[in-house]
Amino acid sequence: MTGEAVIGLDLGGTKLAGAIYRPNGRIAGKNVVPLAGRQGRAVGELIGSELANLFAGARRQGLQVAALGVSVPGISHSDTGTVWAPNIPGWEDYPLRRELRAAVPNKRIRIAIDSDRACYILGETWQGAAKGCRNAIFLAVGTGIGAGILIDGRILRGAHDIAGAIGWLALNRPFRRQYVSCGCFEHHASGRGLAKVAKEILARRARERTACGTPGLRNRRGLTAQDIFAAYDCGDPVAKEVVAQAIEFWGMAAANLVSLFNPEKIIFGGGVFGPGSKLLSRIHAEARKWAQPISIGQVKLLASKLGGDAGLYGAGCLAWQAANPAKT
Numbered sequence: 001m002t003g004e005a006v007i008g009l010d011l012g013g014t015k016l017a018g019a020i021y022r023p024n025g026r027i028a029g030k031n032v033v034p035l036a037g038r039q040g041r042a043v044g045e046l047i048g049s050e051l052a053n054l055f056a057g058a059r060r061q062g063l064q065v066a067a068l069g070v071s072v073p074g075i076s077h078s079d080t081g082t083v084w085a086p087n088i089p090g091w092e093d094y095p096l097r098r099e100l101r102a103a104v105p106n107k108r109i110r111i112a113i114d115s116d117r118a119c120y121i122l123g124e125t126w127q128g129a130a131k132g133c134r135n136a137i138f139l140a141v142g143t144g145i146g147a148g149i150l151i152d153g154r155i156l157r158g159a160h161d162i163a164g165a166i167g168w169l170a171l172n173r174p175f176r177r178q179y180v181s182c183g184c185f186e187h188h189a190s191g192r193g194l195a196k197v198a199k200e201i202l203a204r205r206a207r208e209r210t211a212c213g214t215p216g217l218r219n220r221r222g223l224t225a226q227d228i229f230a231a232y233d234c235g236d237p238v239a240k241e242v243v244a245q246a247i248e249f250w251g252m253a254a255a256n257l258v259s260l261f262n263p264e265k266i267i268f269g270g271g272v273f274g275p276g277s278k279l280l281s282r283i284h285a286e287a288r289k290w291a292q293p294i295s296i297g298q299v300k301l302l303a304s305k306l307g308g309d310a311g312l313y314g315a316g317c318l319a320w321q322a323a324n325p326a327k328t
């Protein structure tokens with residue numbers, strides 16, 4: 001063997017990404033496969049198949065795999081090795097660690113599993129926008145909302161591995177029944193939340209026309225956050241109202257995180273937030289209204305540098321930490 005490497009896997013609700021990482025973070029091989037509607041055990045079998053391909057790729061390059069890191073879209077229970085992934089049917093209490101152990105060719109290979117939000121901030125501090133930080137937060141805005149929180153160089157996981165579920169931040173009053181299933185913050189400012197808010201506004205308005213001269217947002221079943229950002233760029237008044245409200249919620253959430261944790265940086269990312277990166281100055285201005293005044297002056301709000309690969313890099317970082325526990 002010519003060198004040591006690790007494997008990172010990033011499991012999402014629709015796809016599985018895998019990569020072989022060298023110690024400097026350089027990718028020695030990468031593959032992405034769709035879940036294609038797989039559920040339960042079939043997703044586990046896909047993971048096993050992709051692992052076999054990645055181990056074979058490492059051997060062809062003369063690399064010895066020391067550890068495996070896995071990012072999962074939900075909660076990873078460190079005591080049992082099971083995973084709760086709400087977007088994957090049959091993964092309410094899935095024995096992922098046991099299946100991974102059975103799939104790796106060498107039982108000395110270390111295995112680490114963590115939530116996607118934890119892996120997002122690990123990836124950004126390893127190779128992204130928060131590189132070198134010891135106190136940083138990744139605010140992930142996707143279908144839902146979560147936060148990966150790094151404090152003094154360590155991931156904050158909480159007593160039962162659920163820390164960072166900030167979709168449930170209480171940022172509005174009075175309480176609404178709709179907050180039960182996803183939380184207040186997520187209801188208003190996630191990808192699904194933006195669509196919900198747009199539909200609520202559209203239900204009260206007649207159809208509008210945008211400054212681009214094209215039909216404005218319509219109250220339709222398939223309305224998405226991407227539709228809202230596109231209409232916002234065209235000056236659609238409903239989209240502008242939706243985005244303005246989202247900026248308030250994102251700013252208040254950032255302010256609360258700043259006041260609680262005094263981070264060096266807050267990295268905004270996730271599947272929905274790409275078009276929102278141009279709004280960071282407005283989000284920062286909103287956060288300044290609410291946050292502890294000294295701490296907000298010390299923090300930087302930045303867009304993710306790794307984009308859709310943040311969780312995959314985080315899984316690689318997780319694997320290197322498992323391979324070298326004395327250095328973490």
